Amino acid sequence: MLGVVAIALGGPEVLRVTELPEPAAGPGQVLVRVRAVCVHPADVAATTGKIPGGPVSPPFLPGWDIAGEVASVGPGAEQFQVGDRVVGMIPWYLTRGAPGGYAEFVAADVGWLVPLPDGLDFAAAATVPLNAQTAHQGLALVSAGGSPVGSILVTGAGGGVGGFVTQLAVRGGYRVLAQAGDGDEEWVRGLGAHQVVSRSADPAEAGPVAAVFDAVPVGAAAAAAVEDGGVVVTTRPTPPIVPARGVRQEVQLIRLDRELLADLVGQVAAGLLRTRVAATMPLTEAAEAHRRVLAGGLRGKLVLTLG
Template identity: 50%
Template sequence: MKVIETGSYGGPDVLALADREEPVPGPGEVVVRVRAATVNPVDLATRAGAFAAVLSPPFVLGWDLAGEVDGTRVAGMVPWFATDRGAYAEAVAVDREWVAPVPDGVAAVLAATVPLAGLTARQALATLPEGGSLLVTGASGAVGGFAVQLAAQAGAEVYAVASAGDEEWVAGLGAAHVLGRDALSGRLPVVDAVLDAAPAGPELISAVRDGGSFVAVTDPTTPVAERGVRVAKVSVTPDAAALGELLDAVAAGRLRTRVAATFPLADAAAAHRRLAAGGVRGKLVLVP
């Protein structure tokens, strides 16, 4: 089968089409014939060597996938740092608990945008009290966009930081207040909680009221707790039941997600260059 292999650390040109043996499922596993795999910022960081101290090439990147298992359409998230498997491939063996059925009417390229970002947003919000006021950075992005929708639907007053030109999209996600990115360097509203999905950095804890909550998505941007503020960092894990609910919500129109562009699997390097260039609205999806 064809895969995109990262043969060494470096720029996008280290990504190359390669042949590997067809995956053989182990106990409790299934083989997904991949129809779509998203390109995520963590893929670019991994390729460039951000985790070189604990990882050695060659490897296949890719957390998100949508495809088929014995004719059944599924989508799922590969917990990439815990396995040597990646979704930039024509097929991958995964644990049954990593995938959920894709409802009719949801295309594979759209379904593939949901697992990593949707589960990250959902699991981050699970650490926060419901209701109250919430500031979400990166609301134009996948994690932030899902978080805005889920929090607003749960009754929170959401302050969402949007990229320039994306204010209308973010407002349509249910944000009560849409802020420009320049607000991060100015005077921010004081809120009950912050989800730093972009991320903006530890200094953002100043926007949280005493005794509030702050959730980060990376270790370097997790602040030190102060003023009784509860600080947490979300480390996303597969959850088939929760993913199924997210996919059902997309199918029903209760959750919105978007695809910026698709690329043939062989053009993974071009997709990495496009994401690195910035200004992408929606996910970039590889199609084997």
């Protein structure tokens, strides 16, 4: 089978299209014929070694979120059948690229996968698991202090995580101030944001707000918008950015929750949550996809497709 392997740590040039042995489904696993795999900033960070827990020694396969069809079923995985459409998240923070999703086939634990409704195509489905779960779990951290939160500033609201945060926060009763890049304002308004803040504006001018979900993350500039005693959630570990104001600072690092994933995928399939694909590209163009992620300016996610 074809896979895309990081043969060293570095930029997109370290990605190589490689012929690999086709895996077999072991106990509690199914073999997934991958039809789509999302390209995340986390994949770019993995190839450069800038990830929580320290760099992974090459060679390894990037790739968290996959959608495809069950090609074979291992012992104890009979809840799925050959031909079933599935979507899931490889817990890359555990697998560290063995396996990764940049491949024609993945031997996946059944706990990583949920059924893919017929109304949702593979490419759109592959944008959901990491982004939507991160958003949902991060919002749970916002409310974990027990005090009601009325207003929240979301940075990167046009992005994968930020877009889901915006929608879930609106439905959760927050007043959402969403920071979006030029040209993304209408999309973000369509997600339900009560106020759209330009990316070129100082986030602090949007405050004071009770909470900041810093999905970019911007760092201290975004945290300056939070009121004393509020909360800031970031999507990467950062140094303390709001000392001495009683502000709670949390880091949202993804954890796989199959029940939650099934619910979120179902909501996207039903049109209750929106996602968007900027472009699809063949798996063999993974290096170019990484270059486009690094260049920025994407409106939606890049998805690598197969078959």
